[in-house]
Amino acid sequence: MSDLALNGITLRRRSRVVLDAVDARFLGGRLTAVIGPNGAGKSSLLDVAAGLLVPDAGSVTLGGEPLRAIGRTALARRRAYLPQSPRIDWAISVERVVALGLTAHLPAFGGLPLRWQPQINAALARYDLADLRDRPATELSGGELARVMLARATVGSPEILIVDEPTAGLDPRHALDAGRRLRALADEGCTVIVALHDLDLALRIADDAVALKQGHVVAAGPVDAVFTDAVLGSLYDVGVSVRHDGSGATIRFTD
């Protein structure tokens, strides 16, 4: 299992500082929720962690090795990434969309090698997509597309999965379903990093949390240590009470 570590990451967009000397550690085989208000720098943090944005200062290491030393293709085989509200531009079949997750494993030319078919079938079955495999991906509902994208991201069995707001635009049932599937991946040993606005869901599925505000890490650690009235209150600048009862915990916001 590979730890992903961000060391002193500073990222600027034009003159604005988006991430300011951020240190964060994402432990192997655990699910870490990245939380914070809009504009806190969550998506930028995820992009830097995924190696898609090069920070102005600091370094990202995967299992102790700097991301830049790993190389583009090798990194793509080990790390999967899903941006917020992913979409597909052409009417490609669900099966071929899922197969796109294997791009880094494929030769530069030619069709899809047959030896990958079992993995694709397994991903389709796991995400309940077997009946949809020939459906154009442009004709899917939001919940179906979310499952297709998760299947796409995990078909190559990555060590690390980075997901930005997987529940945006999903109804409660599909949001819970997405959360459950991410939890299952972490239980199988995948390092999962997920940015979430849905704090109840984060509390339900995450092992650890990183709280981000205005480009700074406000709190980080096991989820129970981060999801406290004081931390969440100062993070969102509203009154917060975290209530624990027999069925789990709920978060209530007050003015």
Next chain:
Amino acid sequence: MSRWLIWALILLLLVLSAVSLLAGTVWLDPAQTLAALFDPHPDLARLIVTEVRLPRLVLALLVGGILGLSGAVLQGLLRNPLAEPGLLGVSSGASLGAVIALYYGFSASFALATPLFGLAGALLTIGVALALSRLGGTLALILAGVAVSSIAGAGVNLALNLAPNPFAAYEIMTWLMGSLTDRSWDHVLLAAPFILLGGAMLLLTGRALDALALGEAQAESLGIDVRRIRLLALLGTAFGVGAATAVTGAIGFVGLIAPHIVRPLVGHRPGATLVPATLVGAAIVLTADIATRVLRVGADIKLGVFISVVGAPFFLWLVLHVRRTAP
């Protein structure tokens, strides 16, 4: 899989190529054509086949192929079903270069001046478009292409406006209409290396175009160097379509239509459209070239005009037809 489609298209091209060698003002029968191809003794049939129709056939295949291929690559790269080589200013840049050669009379003193200037114009416009869009993404590239294309178009209009005499204006207009008439092996030799080089660069983008269907962020995360792919696609288009436009004049619609025809047949995967779109592009230009020779309605119909007249309504129908499957 699209393999049967590729073989069917190759067969179609072989049939069209045979017809192209036989058809024209002087109709030849197959025996005459074969004899002309392989008999070393010069006669009229041999002259027609080897010096007129064969270079024309080769050019039609090369030009049509690169237009179709470039259209397929640009539609995949820009994730826009309306993208085509003309969008980035390559065609208008080549036109402006050629028009300058015609306007200043370089073409009168040196036959290949027009295509050479055209090629230089194409490379220059794509260079400017690339420089303008260096910091932005896809949209910046499209906007830069449109801007450069408009400037080149304005230059062409200015040349027409200021033409020293009606004959110069006529010559420019005729060239702009696009044609394969009177093209020789010299034109083939000038254009072929650039078209083949551009084609090879464009074919290298296939796998990346598939990944780009998921958007640039996901493509990057899948190990695709999007900047490199963009550069490869643009330079490939500049070399290939630039050289094609430089020898034949502007031929529109092929790059737009060819990918649309093959897309439903290959499951809409952008990378899978490249080879079939190349073959369909070649078939369209070759068919149109045969048609302009066989259909005699008064004056000569120029190839570019013919393709536009047939292609535009066909494209309209296509847009209405494929709207169901478009995202």
